[in-house]
Amino acid sequence: MAESSMFRVPQTIGHILCCKCGVPIVPNGANMCVTCLRSEVDITEGLKKHVIIMHCPECDSYFEPPRTWIKAQLESKELLKFCIGKLGDLNKKVRLVDASFVWTEPHSKRIKVKLTVQKEVLNGAILEQSYVVEYVQQDHMCESCTRIQANPDQWVAAVQLRQHVPHRRTFFYLEQLILKHGAASQAIKIKQMDEGIDFFFANRSHAMRFVEFVGKVTPLRNRHDKQLVSHDPKSNNYNYKYTFSVEICPICREDLICLPPKVSTSLGNLGPIVTCTKVTDRIALLDPFTLRHCFLSADQYWRVPFKSLLTSRQFVEYIVLDVEPVSNEVDFGGTKYKLADVQVARKSDFGRNDNIFYVRTHLDHLLNAGDYALGYDIYGANSNDMELDKYRGLTLPEAILVKKSYGEKHEKKRGKSRRWKLKSLEMEIDESKGRSDNDKMASDYEEFLRDLEENPELRFNISLYRNREYQPSENASMTTGDDLPSVPLEELLAELDISDNGDEENNMRD
16 A cells, blocks of 8 residues: 555656757667668668569560469569569568559559668667669560460360260350359360360360369260470470360260169169259269159269260150149259159140140149140150160150240240340351251250259359340340249349450350
């Protein structure tokens, strides 16, 4: 109590006069004010203030000796790190405190960086000072850009994507995945082929990275070869061209499959008649009569490969006459299914005969009496499948329904623009194709767009953009019909136009 009541003298910091100009200052080792200290000592003396850097105008990269080119945008962290690194042993002379860009005209070929440094000067006093370093860009194309400019068709590695199926819907979907993830950003040329697409790269590692990406989104197998282009015996340098042959699994979504006995046994006697509901790096298979399901990995498939019994090209449209539920809903891969016994008739039979089929389907959650459905006509199909012949005594249904049909409602919208659109890769197209091939591709693309509208899970991994040219009619609504599916507005991305040249707009598809 006595100690707390004792009188304490408050501590004060004394001031002294600067030995140069006489201004009162806080004492320091040099006994000088900051202004006089800076006039006496320049800590930036001997530091680089003008630096020349090599810049590739084609790929926007900067040269880092001896042979490295670093890609960096203006005023990015990567470029700031590169600029500071060009100052050499800066930290040995001073202590770097802060660094930032000073704005310059983008076309001035000048980059200015403001640096704040500290250094111990007279008698232990620490002086902080800022100065600007000017970097002069000298345009010099990198090796890869030089090769491309000299010969645009010159490539080091080529990836040949192929899928032996009668449609291109897989490549339309794969194209959107490649665009969203920028997987083909390093490709110097893309060429559309008859049963696939060829990608050409200036570096073997870029091609290997691309093949790895495709393997994560589709089940595939690949092999690679190399061909000697040139050899320098003095330096012992070899130049090769590499080719990666990639075959995508021919099983597609909505295909009807007869599993080989070995595969059916390994999957717990699944099927053998199953449908493919989804294809990623694995194949999702569903028994439409029991709702048993499983996933088949790429390794399992290529160990015992098989083909589809029937494909979506052979769809037949049916009219649903009656629906009788059989079981509760089952969730498989985020999609719900429910068994039902239905009475259906082929749409083409109306007015010709009274053929009615009683079949079991997994689409009870979608179908009602009077709806249309697409399926496979087993009753009238003529299939020569070797795997099917191995199952003796197997009774096949007269029809297998796969999905609900909106055919007539889609026909009303044919030729009309959509409120959304997709980007497309810049690829060379074979002009020698006839009109029938172009019509076939346009039909496949229209089916792909309809699949995107009908299946939210299918468009989950791709980017859809608003169509600025779309002008809705007076009676247009989100469904554009009674129950015709469409893409909600909240799923669409606004198009970002950085430049006014409209190049991005030209790469869009309606």
